Amino acid sequence: MSENHQHLTNEQVKDIDENIAWAKINNDVLNSMKNPRKGYWVALVLSALLFGVMIYAEVYQYRNGMGETLLNTSHMWDLYISSFVFWIGMSHSGTLLSAILHLVHADWRKPIYRFAEAMTTFSLLTAGLFPVIHLGRVWNFYWVMPYMSDRGIWPNFRSPLIWDAFAITSYLTSSVLFLYIGMIPDLAICRDNTTGWRKTLYTFLSLGWRGDDRQWRHFRFTYLMIACFLIPLAVSVHSIVSMDFAMAIMPGWHVTTFPPYFVAGALYSGCAAIITLFVLLRYFFKFEEYMTMPILDKVCKLTFVIAMVWTYLNLIEFSAVWYGHDIPSKEVLIAKATGPYSIFFWGMMFFGSVLPFSLLSKAVRRNMKIMFFISIFLNVGMFLERWMIVTPTLSMGYHPQGFNVMWPGWVEWAMVGGSFGWFGLLFLVFVKVFPCVSMYEVKEMVYHRKRTTYADVDEMMELHSGVPGPEAQTQQSGGA
């Protein structure tokens, strides 16, 4: 990751070098799918191993029963649900970067939104695992689906868990389609430049894309519409997840500010994860010219903003509980800060609210290595947040008889670790098979920026390009 010190001057100001040849863009991206750096293979093997551990743990738990997780009568949920919420949160990054930033015409998203969307899809697939493996009778998980059976019984549509099932299904479908549609022109490029099974695959997937203006026109509208659908969907998904808790009567869960709080947390962890993968992919696939310092810089600023929002919502939740003066909830809050779990609570506060301030320093923002670790710590903080939402409430609750402290067993930890393996496996395979930088959109970016950087803008351009001029470039870099 050290070759990013070549032509600093460029990197300081420009999101991307406008003079880059379009053919080169094609070649770089297509090559990335052929020969990545060694690190890629290391990561792949690592993920596979982790996933293996998860499989083993699941089999073990299936054989011996849920008790192996050391869950108990008060702690019916623990790490599984925390990780579920965590992974759902992760998935909001893609929506944020591609959908929201697309709507506000922040074109610096273009080189990096593809893998962000991939992240959305795969973290959803990971999140989907947890509600299933945490079931006592896994083999009956399909009973939550509303299918017509001769028994005349249906799911209970009043249960937030059913809402989860619906929301996640639609979110998964929509985000997969969003990812796919955005990829069609690139698939056409791949189709034109590959051979063998890849060609067959891409030919099939590119649906005979020829780049006609009619196709482009419909493409633009479709992409726009789905983006519009996706944003409210993303919000609804995570607020529904938050309702798993907010709909319950337990102290510490029954909080009205949970939905926005969860959404903010989701965007937060999503951005942090984007930074991590940004650094990794840039290294794996030699994308130094596309995933540039200024873009990372912008993402970091975005992350900081969201971190502040999250902190704020966190604080108003506390104050709401405090001044609401519902004794059990207050006890739970106090126990969070002082009780057996306090170390994790304060860890969450530090990683989630204090650490982001380091993003104020330009030096930090533009240092790949540091950003890599910071982003990981931010996500650790977010994981702790989810854990601190689930567990302290269960350790207190209303009834003193149920007060107890519980530490997850190895099975649960294995599952959580393994989920990262599963995610990594899916993601790494994806970026190897599909172009993880959007070629055509990088071209657009270059095209538009080039025109704006030239002095002689003919009337056609003035008429039609909504892209700001050169001096606007620098202050535009706040994210649209």
Add this chain to the structure above:
Amino acid sequence: MSKTKIDRRNFLKVLGLGSAGAALAGCDMPSYVTSDEGKENIYSYLAPEEYVIPGIGVWYASTCQQCPASCGVHGRVREGRVLKLEGNPDASVNKGKICQMGQAAIQGHFHPERIENPLINGQKATWDEALALVAKKSGGAAWLTGAMSGHQRVLIDAHRTAGGNARHYAVEVVNARPWEDASLATLGDANPNLHIDKARAVLAVGADFLGTWGNPVKSMRDYGNFRSAPRGVLMSIEPAMSMTGANSDIWVTARPGSEAAVLMGVGHILTTKHGVSVADMPSAALAFADMTPTKVLGLSDVKEEQLAKIADTLMANSPSLILANANHDTAKVAQVLNMMLGNVGQTLTPSAAITAEALLPVTGSSKDLVEFAMDAKAGKISSVFISGTNPVFLAPSKLDMAGALAKVGFKVAIADFHDETTTACDVVLPASSALEAWGTHVPVDGSDAGEVYIQQPLMENVHANTRGLGDILLAVAKGAGVDGLAEFEDYYGYLRTAVSALIGSDLEGDWNSILQKGKAVTAVNHSNFNAGGDVALGFSEPAAKAGTLTLITSARQGLFDGRHANLPWLQEAPDQISKAVWDSWAEIHPKTAAKIGAKDGDYITITSANGSITTRVFIYKGIHQDAISVPMGRGHTNYGLYAKNGVNPLSLLDASSGDRQTTELLNSGVSVTVKPTGDNRHLVRLMDVDSQHGRKLAATITADQFDRNQGGA
């Protein structure tokens, strides 16, 4: 009679075992797996009586044998299996209620560790061999049993008289002996009839009538009425909190062994402050006058206002009832107070025993245990039958019961479980469970109901080769050549004739109704108190001085004296006070804990002159600072899979010390030293919190705003 027998046998034929067994398949299989054709067997009856319908439970009356109280029970029988026990409403002792030990009888009955075959020196043998050997070698055998009554006792006595009249030792470590002794001395009635329900105030001094004293079910039933309007006040004085103490409105903790002093202190205040006259009992008056509150304070740490409060409550709520079992002296003082307060005749009435003395219960005591050990050591016992008790477990290590038994030439155990004693015996005769056997029992309550409870089999033997206690006794007696038994082929036949003799009828009509009610009613002879006259009250200062720890081996409903330690249900039923399960613990006061530097869950070693045990502490304020209480029941060395945990505090006791008159072990304090071993493991309890955290869970209302006569409604 044999006809009824055949029908019963047919009725009891176990059928459709598949159904319950298959239930284990549970719900995790899709229906088409378990309901596949031809997978399960189903057996039909041979020739059932018409009231026997598969799938419909029938209730049969019998008698509970889980503790000496012998309550009447109903057993629900379905497809030839007894599934559930409930109290028998016709039994005047418990009137349809039973305690957790009775509920757990089912588990003991179906227990996987029952003895299934006769054993000779641990080797499997046939009944004929075993009985022949017993008949050969058990001449003039002594009997070592638990509390005994009914025709089993008759047979035992017959056997003893036939063979040189050896002694019958009846061992019950948990007993009411001090109370019986004192009542006999003061009222001339060992077992007066108690009316807790009639009392407005009850003062219990070491008499845990809600736990293990007397017949707890009867007492609890009365307690229910006692609490309903007009509500009575319950007070107790004891070193460590018992179940009675845990339900007391006023609970006073006294230094172990000083209970008599406290009661006398109460007497002092009654005489001085309230002017109750003890004119007719000068020496008692002397004793009261002597026991000034300051002296009481010095002896027992009980403050004057506490004494005054008790005295005032006793005066305010009459009639009252004072029950004491701490030791002989205390019980005597209690009876004197009862007389002074005029309770005698109101809440204490003369007992009425049935006329057939031969059936009357032999209430056990630990004195017999000690004496048996002594006699055995002295070689006075050639051979012995052991049944319904576990001397090796119960005896303090100082007695060296194992060694004593070794001195006995020939030992026969009649038991349904292997325990420490059966392993020490030459012959083990497998008894079937109480739910499989015939028998008669006379309860130890002084009521004038004159009932003899019938114990009838609720199902066919689970293990074919076991025999009911009665059948075994009959066979043994026959073997010993007791005359007049030859005509009876089995105990059922004997019992039927015996009962007909008892109620003076040929039974043709009555027998079924007797079986239905589970009791035969016979004549009683009413006695009278010969109260009055002077009573000398003594008080021996406890050996242990202030500041030294005294060990209390408290008995709890549940494991009782340890006989139920092999029942998982009772092991897992949290202890009433500490809420601990599956293991022993030692209760100490926070101050004591601070002194010895122990915190909750620490292992401590408790050492007396006779040995030491190591267990975990449970720290709470319901115990005197000079006392350490280790509930008994656990610490078995050889009582099966489920009774492995815990320690046995009885082993620390000192056989020679103990109550002045009755030399009862249970309440005899033995002074111990305590020191933490350093390791700590969380004591497994139902709940780790003792506080309600301000929630309105078990709410309370103060008596002043509570309308006593309306019962709060």
Add this chain to the structure above:
Amino acid sequence: MPADRPQRKTFPWIRAFIGTAVVGALIVVGAQIFEQQLHPVKPGGTPPPRVPNADFPTDTFDGKDVTQPINYSHKLHAGDLGINCLYCHTYARRSKVAGIPPTAKCMGCHTVVGTEKPEIQKLTAMWSKGQSPAWKKVNDVPDFVHFSHERHLQRFLLNNKDMNIKDSPDVCAMCHGDMNTVGVAKKMKPLTMGFCVTCHEKNKGPADCTRCHK
């Protein structure tokens, strides 16, 4: 211009989608067949018995042949000799289980009737030894289903004004099929929850889970 550019030949959309459709169809059909294996339900089947004031599913089920310790023929006893179901399965009207008739009931006739037949001699041997034959359960529901014969007989036979006690075969046939036609007992109705629920729905039976699942 060169007409053989690789881009000219286009992807076979039609074939691709037909292929996908075929595979999907195969999966669906396979699932159906598997389901059939699990509990083969044939709608229609035997003509519904005549039970007034009742309306019930006519699904049938071809259960496997079970070998019983004694080769008892329902066709002979119930069908040809016309013995009423409730004569042998007399518990059905009083208990949740219909029960197997006690051996004494068999011997009631077979001490004199058909003593020469080998099966009867088998039975007599068992009877004299005082043991009862180990019948194999044929019509069985899972252990978490608590079905009561009594309730259903009350509803459809005893409290059914248009029914006479001798019509019991029709009522039994609702769930057991026409036993007069088979030899050794055989499962002839699916007895799945769907089967029960359909009937409960049609006949306004209790729609409460805990009536059957306790």
Add this chain to the structure above:
Amino acid sequence: MSGPAKTIQPKTKRVLGLFGDFDQAFEVIADIRHYKVPGITVEDVTLKSPIEHPEIEEVLGERTCHIPKWSFAGGAFGFCFGFFFLASAQANFLAQPQGGKPIITIPSNIVLAYEMLILFGVLVTLTGFILGARLMRKPSGLYDTAISIDQIGIVIEVGDDEFQPLKDVFTKHNVIEVHEEALT
């Protein structure tokens, strides 16, 4: 997609001109728009481009796109279907597991119907896209991989004697190469 011919002359061949510089391509279109080529109007022009740039489509003039209608229809259907599907499921649930609460619970059904709205909205939009963009059909053979790299192509159907003037316009704006295929 080629609009109705403005001349009587029958179209005989289809021509593809590839341009390296996009401005050149725009100017070609501008020329066509100003009828520099007789008989050919801007409606006949099909543009093949490696990137999506709204500017050019402005040059091509208003062309229809019905995607938003598709999305609206899908969303509306999804909502109604969702709500009534759930309602009917609840209404037909044998054991009404509601404990005195309403059997058809509006709030929860709204939430779920909302999800269905989005799901069907997306799906139907996709369908609209595939149909509207004429994807998954046999495309015209006139295509060049260069288009997927950096060149912009203009496809026009011409009659025999319109071909030459068009070619001149192409060459004037220095076209890189010109493909043609006969219409059958």
Add this chain to the structure above:
Amino acid sequence: MPSLLGNVFKGWSDYSKGIEQGGNQKYEHMFSMSIDLDKCTGCNACSTACYAENNLAWVGEYKFASRQSMHWMRIERYFDEPDVGSSDPESLDRGASFLPMMCQQCNAAPCEPVCPVAATYHTVDALNAQVYNRCIGSRYCANNCPFRVRYFNFYDNAPTAWPAPMDQGLNPDLSVRSKGVMEKCTFCIQRIRGANETAKREGRELKDGDIVTACQQTCPTSAIVFGDLLDKTSEISKIWKRQQVKLGTYKQEKENKDLRGYRIFEELNIEPKVLYLERVREV
């Protein structure tokens, strides 16, 4: 299911209303329990009776230590009494407070709406039923239960809890729960159904005292009363009336302050159906 949409329009007015607006569900019975804490001695008899009646698995020390035990009826013991004030700091001067805690069969049970598969729901007897074979073990209900009285089969307890021949003592009237299923106190639903069938057999209505729960039957001090609230003559409804506790409200207005009736956590507006009578203290 035939006529999918038909039912919606047919019963819309019913279906969209709750019982309080005369909605669909009419209760046939409303079984309730009252426990007099002043009589409860905490002797565990009810708890063990429940083990025997309801096929409860015992779990052993290790699982009990990790709080995976299965006692539907548990006796809690508290030493402090907020209403009366703290006792002598040196030592206790009065007994403990015992609290039998089992499923409170709330009428507005928080566990019901959250079950994804409707395995727990309200029957027409106003029982909070648990259908074991429908349960998939999401354990949401237990999380949402303020009383912590729902117990989950974390293991397949049957083999260890009933080694042969102990399984012969199992109660065939109700299922043995297997691994991964939630379970809880059912007010002895098998006894309720049994009594119903007997009543039907004898062609009469269910009358007070027909149904006796296992804990009530064994309770030596008769602290437990069980019955049907809709039957105005039943003892239980008399008690509720006498104590002036209204089922549907979470704030009780009582005339005289010596009434002892209260329900635990009724302020959560979950309408518990177990009425406790306060313990009386002499102070």
